[in-house]
Amino acid sequence: MSSFADRARARAVSVTSVTSDVLLDVRIVAGYALREAVRRKVFVVVVVLTLGFLALYTYGTKQAFDEVARFGSGVPADIGEKVLTGSTLLGLAMFVTLFLGTVIAVFVTLNAVRGDAERGLLQPLVVRPIGRSTLLLARFLAAGAVCVTYVLAVYAAALALTNATGGYWPGNPVYGALSLSLAVLVVVAIALLGTTLLSSTANGIAIFMVFGAGLAAGLIGQIGAALDSSALERISSIASWALPFEAIYQDGLHALTADVRGATGVIVQLGPFGGAQDAGALLIPYILAYLVVVGLVANRIFSKADL
């Protein structure tokens, strides 16, 4: 009995030790990747350009709310012009935030495997006890942390600015934040998978094209919903399951305006940033499973790769 307990204790100690080893390695590599971004002034460029976008957004939002307010009694009584303007502008901000998050995701993962291996940067790290799986996990967590932090910060700023300039506050802003975070994590995962197969330039081009394809599929879906075309909706649906960053982004947009009723709700849902697509309750579990599967495939390819 005691020998069983000893073995169980030894196994528990061994598992704890392996876990803490992996966590330490993840911290080391993630810290290294982040330090490179800081040293290369990546964050300075990102912050400056993002501030530029937010300044432009503030000015545009203020102008839009002022213009709409000037319509005054010209607007039909059943149209909530503040909601219509605010949700459209916030939808635009979400789209830009996802795009900027995608740009960052692509650039922080561009060289992670194949590119760094071609330049001879990866080999000195891989021969250390850290192991390839941990290295890949660390790169995912570092890139994911940067991208999620970024989209959350920009999204929060856009929410605050929309509220400050026009007094608009969406229905479910928390779900919007969650959807943006998951969308950008999907992009990071796809980009990391790409970097196990493709050189830097090819991977960058591929990820932007995949991103474009996802957005196009989303627009096709919106058109399909407006036209009641099952063929278009099916195309969109297949693309959304294959590239779920678009589906979760649409779902986030939908959540922002899901509580808007009446004529305003119809117009919002038809608009380019209204979010006609309600993905349903399975989407988040699907995305989590998708991240795991993409990670496992990337790990499998990386583990077998000759460097």
Next chain:
Amino acid sequence: MPDALHVTALRKTYGSATALAGVDLRVGAGELVGLLGPNGAGKSTLTKIACGLVQPTGGHVEVLGHPCASKSARSKTGYLAELFRFPGWATADEVLVLHQRLARSDGGPDERARLLALVELSAAAGRRVEAMSKGMQQRLGIAQALVGDPRLVLLDEPTSALDPAGRRTVRELLDGLRERGVAVLLNSHLLSEVELVCDRVVIVDRGATIAEGAPADLVVAGGVEIETASGLKRFPDAGREDIPDLIGGLVAEGERIYGARVVAGSLEDTYLGLVGAQEG
């Protein structure tokens, strides 16, 4: 005590191209083995398999009794790739800190200072890699390979970018490793360097071992030269023990003898003879 490196029937193919066709190799603890061969012979592939960068197609490789590429093997191995880079934004000291952490070395600043001094980079500890010459980067690469006191060091062309003084530094460093019982597999095209420092040499060509032994055993004597009144006489197949008979014969023919010497062969002669014979 297990061999530092034990390679058995190692094979590697890339599509239809064969890089290694069944190589056997042993590097004992504290032994310094030179791996020679022409470009494309499979030297770098063998080294990369030993440190887990490349997957073998067949055969078996053990590092200090552990399967190569296992965590246990990697924790005891230091490696310098032929083509490598460190991030330009990092300083020499930061590169070593990173590798200390990944290798779980508790050597701290003392180890870094010792390694930088060993490769004569003490003054460049705070210099960014992008501001270093190629030779300095190669020396930093050697220091990196020695982080964590590895028991086996795999060096792939470690002196290709070094000047003669740098090469001498590396030779002294290799002698120091041998004294500490560290095994080294040195992959190099510089035959004279290999001849000077290695205990044993393995020559591979087209993925197979074609010769193996101590440099002195591999070197074939270059014959005997006897200086006579009528000029220098060469006897390419003769050895030291033949000199008295050769002189006796020449004197009997009426020659006056001014000197005699055994012409020392070199590893280069042996190597070129073997590799040339393979290509022929």
